Amino acid sequence: MSLTLGIDTSTDVRVGLATEGAVLASAAVTDTRAHAEQLMPLIRDTLRRAGCRLGDVTRVVVGVGPGPFTGLRVGVASAQTLGFALGVEVRGVCSLDACAAGYDGTAGEFLVLSDARRREVYWARYAADGSRLTGPFVGPVSELPQLPVTGPGAVLAGGTASPLDGGLLALAGPSLPDAGLSPLYLRRPDAEVPSKRKSTLLQPRLAAGWSKR
Amino acid sequence: MSGPLVLGIESSCDETGVGIVRGHELLANEVASSVEQHVRYGGVVPEIASRAHLEALRPALERALATADVDLSELDGIAVTAGPGLMGALVVGLAAAKALAVALDKPLYGLNHLVGHVAVDLLDHGPLPQPCGALLVSGGHTSLLLVNDITGDITEVGSTIDDAAGEAYDKVARVLGLAYPGGPVIDRAAAGGDPAAIRFPRGLTAGKDLVKHRFDYSFSGLKTAVSRWVETRQRDGEEVPLADVAASFQEAVCDVLTAKAVDACTHFGVSDLLIGGGVAANSRLRSLLEQRTAEAGIALRRPRPGLCTDNGAMIAVLGAEVIGRGLRPSALDIGADSGLPVSTVLV
Numbered sequence: 425m426s427l428t429l430g431i432d433t434s435t436d437v438r439v440g441l442a443t444e445g446a447v448l449a450s451a452a453v454t455d456t457r458a459h460a461e462q463l464m465p466l467i468r469d470t471l472r473r474a475g476c477r478l479g480d481v482t483r484v485v486v487g488v489g490p491g492p493f494t495g496l497r498v499g500v501a502s503a504q505t506l507g508f509a510l511g512v513e514v515r516g517v518c519s520l521d522a523c524a525a526g527y528d529g530t531a532g533e534f535l536v537l538s539d540a541r542r543r544e545v546y547w548a549r550y551a552a553d554g555s556r557l558t559g560p561f562v563g564p565v566s567e568l569p570q571l572p573v574t575g576p577g578a579v580l581a582g583g584t585a586s587p588l589d590g591g592l593l594a595l596a597g598p599s600l601p602d603a604g605l606s607p608l609y610l611r612r613p614d615a616e617v618p619s620k621r622k623s624t625l626l627q628p629r630l631a632a633g634w635s636k637r
Numbered sequence: 638m639s640g641p642l643v644l645g646i647e648s649s650c651d652e653t654g655v656g657i658v659r660g661h662e663l664l665a666n667e668v669a670s671s672v673e674q675h676v677r678y679g680g681v682v683p684e685i686a687s688r689a690h691l692e693a694l695r696p697a698l699e700r701a702l703a704t705a706d707v708d709l710s711e712l713d714g715i716a717v718t719a720g721p722g723l724m725g726a727l728v729v730g731l732a733a734a735k736a737l738a739v740a741l742d743k744p745l746y747g748l749n750h751l752v753g754h755v756a757v758d759l760l761d762h763g764p765l766p767q768p769c770g771a772l773l774v775s776g777g778h779t780s781l782l783l784v785n786d787i788t789g790d791i792t793e794v795g796s797t798i799d800d801a802a803g804e805a806y807d808k809v810a811r812v813l814g815l816a817y818p819g820g821p822v823i824d825r826a827a828a829g830g831d832p833a834a835i836r837f838p839r840g841l842t843a844g845k846d847l848v849k850h851r852f853d854y855s856f857s858g859l860k861t862a863v864s865r866w867v868e869t870r871q872r873d874g875e876e877v878p879l880a881d882v883a884a885s886f887q888e889a890v891c892d893v894l895t896a897k898a899v900d901a902c903t904h905f906g907v908s909d910l911l912i913g914g915g916v917a918a919n920s921r922l923r924s925l926l927e928q929r930t931a932e933a934g935i936a937l938r939r940p941r942p943g944l945c946t947d948n949g950a951m952i953a954v955l956g957a958e959v960i961g962r963g964l965r966p967s968a969l970d971i972g973a974d975s976g977l978p979v980s981t982v983l984v
């Protein structure tokens with residue numbers, strides 16, 4: 425028996441189980457600020473409810489974003505370590521691809537959006553069959569192509585929000601493009617190289633928020 | 638004879654550490670630092686540190702297990718830093734530790750980073766005299782602790798009210814045009830200088846400050862004083878005597894650090910003082926502390942330099958102590974706490 429565990433923390437906390445072409449379980453904690461707290465308990469409880477044990481898992485699929493960085497890293501670190509400890513393969517997939525897998529695109533091309541804050545969205549463009557054509561990108565809603573929208577951030581472009589489904593991620597994950605196990609950050613870290621010594625002599629400073637604990 | 642076999646994970650700042658201990662015996666201590674990536678910014682950039690933790694963690698885990706020659710299934714528990722530290726950095730280690738604990742069905746222990754700096758000395762010098770004083774000095778912390786019981790009774794009797802000592806080193810290094818991190822470079826620059834050349838201020842040592850802040854530190858005024866002194870010299874077109882400035886600054890930091898630590902030990906009737914944190918490797922701090930503790934009849938304990946800086950072994954050995962006392966493991970839904978108080982050893 426093959427059992428795939430799906431993990432995604434690109435928005436809130438989502439997990440799922442799939443086996444032999446069928447979704448076994450899908451679960452979520454709709455809290456976007458408690459990934460580190462809620463992910464492992466949710467995995468444990470979802471397995472228990474499905475009558476499975478972690479030792480039964482033969483593959484882990486993890487959404488590697490794009491999404492808010494801190495939450496994203498919790499999912500990737502957890503998936504990587506679970507895979508290491510269980511001795512099973514871990515596959516990283518683009519979280520937007522997993523959303524596209526659950527969308528009925530018979531009407532033609534469409535976009536999957538998720539909230540990137542700062543009035544921007546993470547997005548990618550898909551063909552009717554759900555395969556990714558371009559992206560993922562990060563940018564303002566005003567610059568999106570005029571196409572139907574879906575995904576957790578669809579409401580930002582006048583569509584209906586449809587969150588990623590953990591079970592579907594587990595089911596479709598193994599056949600989605602391999603995105604590697606580095607998060608799809610799309611944005612550089614916010615950090616400024618301080619100006620040269622001459623000016624710092626007059627006003628020595630460390631940028632706010634950099635103080636090392 | 639042996640003790641609990643514990644794996645410890647540390648990711649509170651810019652070092653990714655995985656350590657393995659058996660009781661007080663060190664089996665592995667793998668540390669990957671992202672310090673090079675922060676140099677150009679002159680300080681730790683939390684997002685850069687967090688990204689580096691995620692990349693470094695699994696390789697560090699594999700190396701530590703290979704070095705210790707133990708199998709994951711043999712472990713008695715997984716210990717992890719739950720705080721204090723940088724939030725985005727802490728959660729990477731916490732997530733990995735939880736995943737290990739669940740996958741292996743082992744107990745999880747979320748521990749206090751500062752207490753780890755004290756516990757690590759168990760690996761070098763065995764059981765801690767109790768009570769014991771502890772001076773923790775690094776880029777992130779400047780704390781004076783009274784340790785009655787390392788697994789549950791620790792009081793912070795003093796701490797910095799502004800910058801950490803290591804932070805002051807970083808800032809002064811920048812004023813002097815020296816590299817980051819400032820600790821080792823200022824220590825080197827000070828080597829040929831006269832520590833009495835310039836009398837820089839000693840923070841919170843005036844009579845009125847001693848009423849409320851007897852054991853507290855302040856380095857922000859010192860940093861400003863060095864900056865002004867250098868600025869005035871340059872404005873007047875005079876040369877800045879780098880070695881003298883570095884030595885005088887270092888003397889001001891070490892004078893107040895050691896004086897207050899010894900005063901606290903005397904005040905609380907403690908005859909042992911432990912020093913930890915990255916700045917514990919500073920040559921002047923060591924010599925002045927050796928001199929002053931000897932004068933006051935206080936025994937000084939200092940872990941080897943490689944264990945003073947942030948590492949996973951310090952968390953692992955604290956975990957082994959906690960397990961040895963039979964304390965209950967942490968719940969699986971614990972979070973990281975960037976401001977975890979030192980009185981909370983186990984979350």
Ligand SMILES: [Zn+2]
Nearest residue numbers: 775777914947
């Ligand atoms: Zn530290």
